[in-house]
Amino acid sequence: MNSKHFIFGVLILASVSALVVAAQQNSTPVIAPTKKSATQKQATQPQDEGERVFQQNCSRCHTAPEGFSPRISGTIVRHMRVRASLSQHEEEQLLHFFNP
Amino acid sequence: MLRPTLELKPRASAHAIRSFIFALAALAIAHHGSAQDTPLISGGVGFFTSTNAGNTTYLPIIEPLLAAPLGRHVLVESRAALLEFFSPKGGDQSGYDHSHFIGLTYLQGDYVASRHFTIVAGDYLIPFNTYNDRLSPIWISNFQDGPLIANLSFSSSGSGLGGMLRGNAIQRSKYSIDYNYYYSTRSANEQFSASRGSGGRASLYLPEQRLEVGLSYDRLLQGAHENFYGAHVWWEPKDTAFRMRSEFASGHHAQGYWVEADYRSRAFGGLDSAIGRIEPVFRMQQTFRRDTTVSDGLPLVNTQRADFGFDYNLPHNARILTSYAQQFSASGNHNVWETGIVYRFLFPAWKGKQQ
Numbered sequence: 001m002n003s004k005h006f007i008f009g010v011l012i013l014a015s016v017s018a019l020v021v022a023a024q025q026n027s028t029p030v031i032a033p034t035k036k037s038a039t040q041k042q043a044t045q046p047q048d049e050g051e052r053v054f055q056q057n058c059s060r061c062h063t064a065p066e067g068f069s070p071r072i073s074g075t076i077v078r079h080m081r082v083r084a085s086l087s088q089h090e091e092e093q094l095l096h097f098f099n100p
Numbered sequence: 101m102l103r104p105t106l107e108l109k110p111r112a113s114a115h116a117i118r119s120f121i122f123a124l125a126a127l128a129i130a131h132h133g134s135a136q137d138t139p140l141i142s143g144g145v146g147f148f149t150s151t152n153a154g155n156t157t158y159l160p161i162i163e164p165l166l167a168a169p170l171g172r173h174v175l176v177e178s179r180a181a182l183l184e185f186f187s188p189k190g191g192d193q194s195g196y197d198h199s200h201f202i203g204l205t206y207l208q209g210d211y212v213a214s215r216h217f218t219i220v221a222g223d224y225l226i227p228f229n230t231y232n233d234r235l236s237p238i239w240i241s242n243f244q245d246g247p248l249i250a251n252l253s254f255s256s257s258g259s260g261l262g263g264m265l266r267g268n269a270i271q272r273s274k275y276s277i278d279y280n281y282y283y284s285t286r287s288a289n290e291q292f293s294a295s296r297g298s299g300g301r302a303s304l305y306l307p308e309q310r311l312e313v314g315l316s317y318d319r320l321l322q323g324a325h326e327n328f329y330g331a332h333v334w335w336e337p338k339d340t341a342f343r344m345r346s347e348f349a350s351g352h353h354a355q356g357y358w359v360e361a362d363y364r365s366r367a368f369g370g371l372d373s374a375i376g377r378i379e380p381v382f383r384m385q386q387t388f389r390r391d392t393t394v395s396d397g398l399p400l401v402n403t404q405r406a407d408f409g410f411d412y413n414l415p416h417n418a419r420i421l422t423s424y425a426q427q428f429s430a431s432g433n434h435n436v437w438e439t440g441i442v443y444r445f446l447f448p449a450w451k452g453k454q455q
Contacts, residue, residue, distance in 0.1 A: 075167055
């Protein structure tokens with residue numbers, strides 16, 4: 001395998017990846033936006049915010065562990081705060097996401 | 101081939117066990133302020149096999165991780181590796197030789213002053229590029245082997261002894277910039293051996309695009325005083341289970357890169373369906389040597405390697421890793437077949453307070 005073949009392989013991989021991602025995004029079911037009442041919004045906001053923190057920080061490196069004791073959720077969040085430089089607010093939102 | 105994180109210089113088992121007991125003692129005296137702050141034990145236990153050029157090796161391994169918060173701002177954390185390595189006897193002899201290894205991967209204390217400043221002290225993983233401090237645990241890696249350039253930094257062991265400052269420099273809704281700066285002192289201690297050096301990493305993250313780009317630099321401050329440069333690009337498009345990660349690293353004697361992609365489909369009942377749990381993975385890497393001075397752990401000749409794999413994410417935090425690799429170099433081409441299973445555990449260190 002020479003360098004040309006290798007670079008060709010990388011390009012093929014990149015093209016296939018882009019196609020897969022595009023197909024995946026197109027196949028994602030579109031959820032009709034619904035108007036939420038202020039109360040509903042307030043109730044779901046912390047959960048959404050915590051999920052966003054999780055998606056943008058924790059799951060960049062690893063998938064979520066399948067269930068853990070609520071007694072260690074604060075320790076997990078502290079560990080993530082160090083790793084991902086989270087603010088105290090994000091730490092609280094993430095904790096709320098783990099313990100809704 | 102062992103994972104780079106396991107290619108630490110052998111450290112005495114007794115010292116390792118003593119240090120681990122020390123870490124456990126630190127956990128035991130940890131004052132946890134709320135019912136959610138109970139110290140935890142996490143990590144992975146795995147069994148790996150690798151057939152490289154016809155030789156099959158076996159590797160049972162445990163990587164425990166301990167984390168204990170102290171008050172509102174401090175976290176003490178440590179990770180270790182305990183393994184037994186079985187390899188075929190050479191020559192005409194039948195049967196297997198085996199060797200064991202017990203060693204601390206890191207043991208550090210973190211003081212979180214704010215999101216902008218976290219002070220880390222102790223034996224820490226060097227954050228040069230991303231693999232070493234983010235992807236090296238066995239319960240996170242997509243492949244059994246680390247990339248060939250994983251050890252290319254001022255410390256070939258992957259850890260430093262000293263201090264680090266890390267945090268978020270700028271946080272906006274459209275982007276954020278993280279940084280770290282570290283200094284390591286020279287140490288010949290059997291358990292905490294380290295080289296003198298310093299360096300840092302800065303990374304820009306675009307949350308809407310889920311794109312991260314970063315630059316790393318570090319410098320060996322003893323002996324030849326060599327410089328090392330690194331760059332990484334991660335892309336994880338929103339609403340997909342596709343991830344692309346890549347790194348480039350350049351040292352005084354060699355340089356190289358790797359590109360890795362993995363994907364899980366949501367089209368057949370979601371990620372937790374039988375098909376959604378299948379994860380095709382691919383990694384391509386090349387290393388280029390400038391001279392034959394052996395100081396960085398990279399192959400002595402230019403090498404190209406492509407890994408193709410299928411991982412299966414079982415329920416209950418278990419994962420099967422399988423891969424096939426073709427490696428090409430002037431010293432010979434060979435195939436590498438690898439299989440393994442990893443179970444990730446995560447539980448409180450003790451019963452703790454009830455909520």
